[in-house]
Amino acid sequence: MSETEALESMVGGEYKYGFTTDVEYEDFPKGINEDIIREISRRKDEPEWVLEFRLEAFEKWKQMEEPDWPNVEYEKPNFDEIQYYSSTKKKDGKKPESLDEVDDQILETYEKLGIPLEEQKQLQGVAVDAVFDSESIFTTFKEKLAEAGVIFCSISEAIQDHPELVKEYMGSVVPKGDNFYAALNSAVFSDGSFVYVPEDTVCPMDLSTYFRINNMQSGQFERTLIICEDNSHVSYLEGCTAPMYQENQLHAAVVELVALEDAEIKYSTIQNWYSGDEEGQGGIFNFVTKRGHCRGDNSKISWTQVETGSAITWKYPSVIMQGDGSIGEFFSVAVTNNRQQADTGTKMIHVGKDTKSTIISKGISAGESDNSYRGLVKISPRAENAQNYSVCDSMLIGQTCGAHTFPYIESANPTAKVEHEASTSRVGEDQIFYLQQRGMDEDDAISLIVNGFCKEVLQELPMEFAVEADKLLGIKLEGSVG
Amino acid sequence: MLEIKDLHVCVEEDGTEILKGVNLTINEGEVHAIMGPNGSGKSTLSKVVAGHEAYEVTQGDILFEGESILELEADERAHLGLFLAFQYPVEVPGVTNKNLLRQAYNTIAQEQGREELDPLQFEDYAKEKLDLIKMKPEFIERSVNAGFSGGEKKRNEIFQMAVLDPKISFLDETDSGLDIDALKTVANGINQIADDDNAVVMVTHYQRILDYITPDHVHVMIDGEIAKSGDKDLAIKLEEQGYDWLIEPATASVNGEQQ
Numbered sequence: 001m002s003e004t005e006a007l008e009s010m011v012g013g014e015y016k017y018g019f020t021t022d023v024e025y026e027d028f029p030k031g032i033n034e035d036i037i038r039e040i041s042r043r044k045d046e047p048e049w050v051l052e053f054r055l056e057a058f059e060k061w062k063q064m065e066e067p068d069w070p071n072v073e074y075e076k077p078n079f080d081e082i083q084y085y086s087s088t089k090k091k092d093g094k095k096p097e098s099l100d101e102v103d104d105q106i107l108e109t110y111e112k113l114g115i116p117l118e119e120q121k122q123l124q125g126v127a128v129d130a131v132f133d134s135e136s137i138f139t140t141f142k143e144k145l146a147e148a149g150v151i152f153c154s155i156s157e158a159i160q161d162h163p164e165l166v167k168e169y170m171g172s173v174v175p176k177g178d179n180f181y182a183a184l185n186s187a188v189f190s191d192g193s194f195v196y197v198p199e200d201t202v203c204p205m206d207l208s209t210y211f212r213i214n215n216m217q218s219g220q221f222e223r224t225l226i227i228c229e230d231n232s233h234v235s236y237l238e239g240c241t242a243p244m245y246q247e248n249q250l251h252a253a254v255v256e257l258v259a260l261e262d263a264e265i266k267y268s269t270i271q272n273w274y275s276g277d278e279e280g281q282g283g284i285f286n287f288v289t290k291r292g293h294c295r296g297d298n299s300k301i302s303w304t305q306v307e308t309g310s311a312i313t314w315k316y317p318s319v320i321m322q323g324d325g326s327i328g329e330f331f332s333v334a335v336t337n338n339r340q341q342a343d344t345g346t347k348m349i350h351v352g353k354d355t356k357s358t359i360i361s362k363g364i365s366a367g368e369s370d371n372s373y374r375g376l377v378k379i380s381p382r383a384e385n386a387q388n389y390s391v392c393d394s395m396l397i398g399q400t401c402g403a404h405t406f407p408y409i410e411s412a413n414p415t416a417k418v419e420h421e422a423s424t425s426r427v428g429e430d431q432i433f434y435l436q437q438r439g440m441d442e443d444d445a446i447s448l449i450v451n452g453f454c455k456e457v458l459q460e461l462p463m464e465f466a467v468e469a470d471k472l473l474g475i476k477l478e479g480s481v482g
Numbered sequence: 483m484l485e486i487k488d489l490h491v492c493v494e495e496d497g498t499e500i501l502k503g504v505n506l507t508i509n510e511g512e513v514h515a516i517m518g519p520n521g522s523g524k525s526t527l528s529k530v531v532a533g534h535e536a537y538e539v540t541q542g543d544i545l546f547e548g549e550s551i552l553e554l555e556a557d558e559r560a561h562l563g564l565f566l567a568f569q570y571p572v573e574v575p576g577v578t579n580k581n582l583l584r585q586a587y588n589t590i591a592q593e594q595g596r597e598e599l600d601p602l603q604f605e606d607y608a609k610e611k612l613d614l615i616k617m618k619p620e621f622i623e624r625s626v627n628a629g630f631s632g633g634e635k636k637r638n639e640i641f642q643m644a645v646l647d648p649k650i651s652f653l654d655e656t657d658s659g660l661d662i663d664a665l666k667t668v669a670n671g672i673n674q675i676a677d678d679d680n681a682v683v684m685v686t687h688y689q690r691i692l693d694y695i696t697p698d699h700v701h702v703m704i705d706g707e708i709a710k711s712g713d714k715d716l717a718i719k720l721e722e723q724g725y726d727w728l729i730e731p732a733t734a735s736v737n738g739e740q741q
Binding site for chain 1: 532533534535536555556557559560561565566568570571572573574575576577581582583585586587589590593625626642646
């Protein structure tokens, strides 16, 4: 299977990732308390400092309240009913060393998702870490990456094999008590990816993680940590899907990026979690904290996201530009349809001199959905000549959806230059009729209009992803004009 | 090629009847002009032929090459070779003229069993057509109508017509908003596209464009009906005398300024 075909099958058709894999899980009690956290840590055979990290986070979390400022409405999850750790039964109780030891059902699942893990079928040019519920199942191309000095493994493995790196960086960008869901994640985080790119290294291939939630009762609390040393470069992609269940499931992730001097991290997401049915039944609650820290001078962190799934999305990938001359970028397409609700945007925090940030946000709402952009641009007193340029465009399809923009600008330095542009447009019958008259059917017409609207963001995606993201948008909005 | 029979049409939303029994036959190789005062139903007629969903056909039929097209969607009619140059061309930001037209061209080619063009072949093909309306090659790289002047939008419609090479084209007030030089260019383009195998129907208020494109037939539409048909001399007479002599006293007041 070629890469393009694989990605095509990943996004093609209606929500076709809604299937369930029938695997046997280890017993794990529901609910959250100190014993549960100790048990997670014990099962993962973690060193004491990780357990302490978890317990401290749990103490903070208990003092915190679930935020209600986002422009979304949902029934708050019952935290005692969630299973915080979900691990499939292993042949000998250990993480598989080779693919032969991975459960066939799980291999089949990834094959169906278009991410084959077997060596002869692997996607070329992309290393994949496959995360199934709470565990990383397998990571491809590890050896090849190791030759270049790049570490790409699950965070659990990194804790075992590279504790000094994890200890230094984990929680350094998103502190364990940062916010309600970040604190929860810090207490119960399961798996996720770890990337370390040494000095003067361009990572030889794109890295990607494919997240799959399968277990109906469990939440997914993954944690990703990417560190780019001086003058190094990495491009990382993540994809996400989940089965269709009547119940909502919680996904509360933390992603931390650290870029040192002259380093560059490009982080792309195609989020296609199950978004619930037309009546708003089921779907994933996607409450995620993603933050990048441009720690070194002239470093650069770029977030590109195409958000199409989830019942509720609550997500603000941010960049703290501490190093002088560092750059933060945020390119986002957020699509909501049916009863989906999204409150998403970014925070650009300018600390260093001559820092520059760009925000391009494209929100598309259809059906009865609500789509909000929320963004903060903050210029600290010593951020001389900081510059920000923001564009927030909203597109409405139909009469029953909503689009909202909440831009916040705080500037404490008079030399800063902040520009903000916003627009709202509606896909009109006239536009569709025009394109139909030129021979396109209604769905192709909408696809073309939406694609044009999102162009500046889609062109930031790695090529194959861009083509597929384009298709995904089309599928997502099929039949949305009555 | 196209036969409109006793066509009655109303606005779907409120039931207002706009076309009240239009009869019109258009053959290969012909150029027709439909004239008439504001609100007489000229624009509606071209939109209905193109398949606009805001209108409902309550009586009569539209036959294309002998087959009724009433049940066909707008895109299916386009696949048959029916083209409408819009009075108010729509902007599609972020989509280049080239992308839109290549997708349109290939969709139609596929439906008609003709060969599709790859991006490079298409570019060459499209650039040839640009000469017809005297536009520079950059024109096809611009977003469809976004930020175009009124004249550029009208030229773009004729450019699209040239690229898609339809069997029958309705040009809805393509001449309005054009200065005299642009009008000549556009008319010249249309003359080059029109041949023995296709047909052109110009919907216009003014005789002006007919100085450059000679119609075989001129029709006057009054209050949803073709009140009179003739040759180019009819257009000249209209220019001199206006429409009043064609309007019966009883309907004149109703017709005033409906738009």
